[in-house]
């Protein structure tokens with residue numbers, strides 16, 4: 128078909144118009160031929176109108192007959208043409224004329240109808256020809272459009288082929304599509320060929336229509352059918368074309384998708400390539416790192432091996448330590464158990480201790496009561512007798528003038544003075560210490576009395592006896608030898624020890640010590656710092672120093688000696704040093720002043736003020752420890768002058784002491800305390816509820832027998848005295864209790 132079209136010359140519009148006119152002329156000529164044929168067949172011999180007039184006639188008859196409402200069949204025309212004149216009067220022309228006129232009219236009408244029909248056919252043919260021409264022109268245009276489309280499709284195919292060349296995988300598909308398109312093209316060409324054939328057949332039919340005017344209607348129908356079929360085929364072609372166009376669109380879309388896919392794949396490929404480059408880069412970096420790591424790993428492996436060795440050693444140590452720890456745990460458990468046991472024991476002991484402390488307090492309270500009771504039973508002034516052993520000076524004497532009865536009631540209480548005639552004179556005292564009694568034995572007996580001073584009593588202990596009987600030994604002893612310490616140092620030590628132990632119950636004691644001598648009724652301060660190292664009679668005189676050492680007693684029973692040195696002491700060492708100092712002064716005096724010390728009274732006073740910080744109770748006690756001057760009688764001493772004066776003073780003071788004691792015993796109104804310095808000084812300690820102990824020291828030698836007898840007689844008289852202040856409570860300040868009682872109260 129395409130080849131045929133390509134071979135035909137191109138049709139211009141002018142050529143098309145010329146072609147159409149030629150076709151009309153051909154058709155008109157063919158109708159005229161048909162009309163001539165009809166004239167020959169049906170109206171032969173009859174006058175007929177010129178063809179031009181017939182042709183130019185309108186649908187309306189000249190006489191007004193409507194031809195559209197008239198229908199002549201072929202038989203009608205033939206019957207009309209074959210109609211013969213009716214038989215009648217052959218001479219009646221008029222009838223014949225009428226018949227002829229009628230026939231002519233009918234013939235004319237038939238002719239006009241035929242002409243009209245002919246004109247209608249001609250117009251129909253012309254319109255059909257025209258339509259055919261239009262269809263042909265349209266077909267040609269469509270064919271050209273199809274050719275253009277085909278050329279476009281070819282271009283597209285070539286474009287697709289180029290794309291397919293790039294994409295081999297897609298090319299095959301595109302080639303298939305191309306083949307399909309070619310097949311479509313070939314089918315279209317075949318359709319075109321069939322259309323051309325139909326066209327030729329139409330031309331042939333057109334010729335047949337021209338030739339057979341009688342079958343114009345059939346031909347016309349046929350032509351219409353053909354035209355319809357042509358239109359159908361054309362529509363099919365159009366539809367096919369549209370289908371192809373749709374397929375093309377689909378193909379383009381697919382192609383676009385393929386291109387998009389390709390771009391996407393390309394993008395992915397680029398990404399993969401970039402990733403691969405990064406991976407390669409990373410791989411090289413990793414290799415370098417791996418190298419470094421390998422080096423490090425080697426180093427670490429070396430370290431690890433060394434560490435493993437260390438770990439092994441440490442594990443061994445750890446095992447050992449664990450074993451030790453287990454042992455320690457076991458021992459700790461045992462220790463814990465022991466600790467618990469110890470705690471339990473400690474608790475029990477603490478409970479027992481608490482019970483014991485309560486018992487101690489109760490015991491102390493009981494002791495206090497019993498002590499007071501005993502003292503009161505014994506009397507507030509008691510007498511202990513002590514016999515010194517024979518000395519080297521007594522070496523010519525082998526027999527002692529004293530003996531000690533062994534009867535039960537007299538054991539340690541009785542002493543017998545054996546006179547020249549062998550007569551024994553018995554004396555009983557509260558206690559008799561034989562010449563074998565040690566300092567400790569003696570102190571044991573007076574310790575409770577000393578203790579009373581801490582309980583708030585005024586205690587006075589003095590030693591009476593002739594010179595050389597052992598007063599100083601008993602009271603002072605030999606401080607340098609611990610076992611030979613006398614009652615003064617032992618009592619002061621005990622006071623300090625007991626005051627220290629009472630601190631646990633809240634007691635705080637303040638101690639004050641003073642030491643003086645009474646010589647010739649004159650008080651001498653042994654602790655004065657103004658005292659010179661030398662000791663002479665003149666300088667020792669109070670008038671020289673301007674100090675009178677006046678004795679005063681306040682309403683509370685406290686004694687004050689004006690100007691007397693009072694030293695605060697807080698330890699036994701301090702009191703020892705003070706004693707040492709005083710004794711040194713006395714000893715100096717002794718050597719320089721020819722045994723002057725024996726003719727003076729040595730008075731050590733310790734005042735103690737106790738305050739209980741828990742109960743705010745106060746106690747004030749005084750302990751007087753006195754080493755009296757020798758009591759030998761004036762006749763024996765044989766003194767004159769100063770010695771006589773000394774002896775008289777001594778005798779006066781001792782006499783006044785005995786007078787005071789006996790006056791107290793008789794409860795006289797006037798007690799001559801002021802007769803001597805000694806009694807005046809000791810007044811508070813002799814009256815009231817004070818406790819007084821007198822040692823009567825005895826020399827066992829024969830030469831001292833008279834003085835011993837006097838001393839024993841005097842002591843026996845004193846011992847017989849009961850000062851008689853039983854039941855009087857200690858003089859405490861403002862309801863104060865003794866520490867012992869206070870302890871009891873605490874519980």
Ligand code: ADP
Nearest residue numbers: 515516518593594595596597598599600601725
């Ligand atoms: P007094 O002070 O009474 O004058 P002393 O105390 O000075 O007497 O004693 C005279 C001597 O007797 C001293 O040498 C002393 O050592 C000694 N003496 C006294 N009593 C005893 C005794 N109980 N044991 C040993 N010696 C004693």
Ligand code: MG
Nearest residue numbers: 598599600725
């Ligand atoms: Mg002496």
